[in-house]
Amino acid sequence: MxxxxxxxxxxxxxxxxxxxxxxxxxxxxxxxxxxxxxxxxxxxxxxxxxxxxxxxxxxxxxxxxxxxxxxxxxxxxxxxxxxxxxxxxxxxxxxxxxxxxxxxxxxxxxxxxxxxxxxxxxxxxxxxxxxxxxxxxxxxxxxxxxxxxxxxxxxxxxxxxxxxxxxxSNQILSEDFSGQLSCNVTDSLSACMNRNLPSMKNAFILKNGGLERVEIVDFTVVDATQKLNGDLTYAVNANFKHVYSPNTEIELRKALGLEKVRFTLASNSKDTVFYINERRVGGGETVDVSGNYVGVYNVKAVNGAQTQSLRLDLENQGEYFFPFKVSSKVAPAKKNPTETKNEVVAKKQNVNQENMGFYSNTVLHSDSAFSYLSPVLHRDNKELQVFLGQNSALEFCEDKFSSALASEEAYRYLQSQVKLIPGDYWLANGRVYSSEEQAVVKKTFETNRFVCMVNM
CATH class of the missing domain: 1.20.1270 (Substrate Binding Domain Of Dnak; Chain:A; Domain 2)
Structure with missing residues (x-):
């Protein structure tokens, strides 16, 4: 109840x-x-x-x-x-x-x-x-x-x-603007005008929305009159542009009641639980999330013993998919009666070594067709670049994302969108792409960087 x-x-x-x-x-x-x-x-x-x-x-x-x-x-x-x-x-x-x-x-x-x-x-x-x-x-x-x-x-x-x-914001607008100044009686008209020109421009900018809204292209004084007591009246013709800045966008979203970002976290398993910065936000195949998510967040999807994590700049109406590989259940191995105590300890040490640290994945770029993910290893409170052999890199992409290694065309496309870390990257066919030479090169190392290409 x-x-x-x-x-x-x-x-x-x-x-x-x-x-x-x-x-x-x-x-x-x-x-x-x-x-x-x-x-x-x-x-x-x-x-x-x-x-x-x-x-x-x-x-x-x-x-x-x-x-x-x-x-x-x-x-x-x-x-x-x-x-x-x-x-x-x-x-x-x-x-x-x-x-x-x-x-x-x-x-x-x-x-x-x-x-x-x-x-x-x-x-x-x-x-x-x-x-x-x-x-x-x-x-x-x-x-x-x-x-x-x-x-x-x-x-x-x-x-x-x-x-x-x-x-x-691409149009140049023109506006006549007038105002008054208080000058010293000993100031000449030109001296008073020159000294107060910044404040005159500032008055015009404030009238039209502020520094983040207005960019002055030309500010020409067309008339000015000074009284004997120093008071000065001026007329200006101003050419200016309206600037559309990130702060303007925030203000517009607020005016429309769109301060909250609304997006969807999805998986191919109903047993998936999602976390944002380690805070649970829901579970299931699809979770609708809304909140003031401004900036980059750690998004984690947990499905049993499997975990995927991405650093994401969460966008309104964004859909973020976390596929998990469905593995068949394996019966537990029977204990070997001849296995010594030292062998058991050695096995536990190997397991502990394998479980040291965890992977997260940085989204290098995302479009309507693919997300391009670069793995990062977290170990000993450090973020380490991941270098694997070609087969291990293939298995990494397949096991974690049901995806493939990026192709040569994909690396060229990525370099036109983002700045890749200099070095060699695996291709699916076992060859190596150099981000420095921007070409396929002869393999020189057994382990290289790689990018997983996840189909959206």
Missing amino acids: VGYSFAKSILKSGLIVSSIIGFGQVSASDLVDFNEQIRLNEITSSFQEQYDEIGLESSVLMFNELNASIESSKIKLINNIDIIKSDVDQMQSKLMQGEYDDSLVLMLRKASSNVASLRKELAQSEATLIETEAKIKVSESSIKQLERAKNDDLLALYEDIKTRHVKK
Whole structure:
């Protein structure tokens, strides 16, 4: 049975959703124009209407009331049963003394009737509670789908607004600007203007959104008048561009209620458990995650004795797949009666040596077709580059990712996208690609670096 705290948490989450919606409607930003604000209001209003129709809050309220009623009925039932036990003892004692107490019989009859009524009431309330709990779960599922649809609509709006601002950032705009300065009476007009030119530009920049929003291309004083007391009035023609910076993007996401990053962690096994920076975020074949994940995070997928970990810059609507190789179960080996104690100790030492350290995988690059992963060995509190023989490199990619070594074309493609660590890399055919020469070279070492090419 679901407890009161569970229902309370659901209600709290529902209220949070509502507050986010309200924020989207009342909070306008100078990054969002009139028509875009109308779209934003339509998205949030539509979500609010559908959210209200689902009726989660009323179900949670009913759940809490039923829970409280059940607890109250249980206390009343216990009290009436205690009354019956006490009155039965009194009745037995009196009957054994030859007395018959009509009032005691009436009290017993009333308590017995109360017990029957309370048991019936409890059964009905508990049945309704189960139905309400099921309704809450269905409502939660519907709201999650609703939130995904709303998020998709907001992301589409975000991309349109971003495209407009990026396009606008390539345009040079012109604006007339005027202001006043207080100068010393001994200052000439040109001396006052030259000394205050930085503050004049700063005033113009602040008027148009601040340093991170505006880049001045030309700032020409077209008129200036100075009074005898030193006060100076000026007029400027400014050519400038609107800058679309990372901070502008953060501000835009905030204006649209998209501060949280929403992405999916997936696996080919329902027994997979996912962790982000060692914190468990869910388990199963698919886990939807949302949160303020800004920057690079350690994402780990654990499936029984198998573990995969990646360092990821988590993106909105990103899908990150962790495939595990399905291995057949092997029966445990029978103990050899002739095996000596020293041989057992030696085997344990070998196992311990094999288990020293662990691998993580850096995503060098990812596109719609492949993710290119470079392994890193963590041992003795250090991160070490991985050098393996060709067969071991092949097995590493196959066992951990059901993938293959990168091809020559893939390495050339990677070098156009990222800067590969200088050195030699294995190809699937046993040959070696040199990132320094950017060509296939004659094999000189038995162990080399390598990149796993994971099909997305």
